[in-house]
Amino acid sequence: MIYSFGASNYFSFKDGFDVSFEFNSKVPKNISKGRKLSTVMGIKGANASGKTSILRSLEYLTAFCTRSFKRAEKDLNLVAPFFENTAPCEFYIDFEANGVRYIYETSITTSAVEKEVLYKKISRKTKIFERKKNEITYRISELEELDLIILRNNASVIDTLNFYKLDLKTPDISNVQSFFNAVRGNVSALTVLDDKDFSSYEDVNKYYHQVPSALEFAKNIIIKCDLGISDIQLYEHTNKQGEIEHFPIFFHSGGSEGTRALSYFAESHGTTALYRRLKTYWATLYWGGTLVMDEFDTNLHPDLLPIIIDLFLNPETNPKSAQFIFTSHNLEVIDHLGKYRTILVGKEDGESFCYRLDEIPGDIIRNDRSISSLYRDGKIGGVPKL
Known part of the structure; x- marks a missing residue:
């Protein structure tokens, strides 16, 4: 399951974004249903605000960690910095796989991988490996096979190790692979x-x-x-x-x-x-896994959307705690999601930003008040300026 993920200098997100699925102690129990992480996250915003780019970052990380080694040697799968500047795109994802929590970070330019690091988080955050350009600068002893591998500019360490199918002395790499292999969508x-x-x-x-x-x-x-x-x-x-x-x-x-x-x-x-x-x-x-759907409401009647969403919210229909992250232009879906499961995306002067609704200070958003009416009136942002 995903705790949080984010990126910076990626498409229109110059200063970056963070999307968190974590529930804090203030979340009502009828919403959390005993879970520490949300199984659903909806993304709303105006056209061209950057909603799809948030989903693309997940797809980019998935492709990089599972399919990068088989690419042509110079292909970085069209990583897209903010207005094509030369600084690297930064990505991170904090997730749990097979009962172990990991944090994966990578920094990539249009021509090469600058940095890649994997952490394990049990009682504290410990590094598993670190790569700077094409050199391994740190590894745990169980990954001694990394010393024998020549890294490529455009391939992740995760997918490189998987390609060679080495008999590793740690399950960490296969855990990370299994997590990304379970990300699917459109x-x-x-x-x-x-x-x-x-x-x-x-x-x-x-x-x-x-x-x-x-x-x-x-x-x-x-x-x-x-x-x-x-x-x-x-x-x-x-x-x-x-x-x-x-x-x-x-x-x-x-x-x-x-x-x-x-x-x-x-x-x-x-x-x-x-x-x-x-x-x-x-x-x-x-x-189990993560479903990523852009405009998931396309061709579907608005009354069908809560039925699909509830499949992931209900522990009985979602016993593996699969997560569903999506964008939608439907307005009423915000009321069904509530403030703890809705991300709003805005854009000013060509730069995108986003926030979860419960991050808005004050009591303008309450559990007993319609959020869609506030959104329609432009009081919480994320609406087109017509």
């Missing part, structure tokens, strides 16, 4: 992926066929959302290449004609989008 380095790209129709059907419990999960939610659907069943056919493919049929009940069957392509965009996305929601809830 954000890439430069854009938001269409559902058809990160959860394609064919892949979703194949997954639902292989994992019937995931299909049952999706079916129950779609039926609950009162879309007139009473059942979803998968069928199969053989394509021209002789391969078996699966396809869904949506059954609608009611009316004088009784039950009617519609193909996926005859359903609305909202229904098909929900059908595709629920595969990713189920996988995150079942396996």
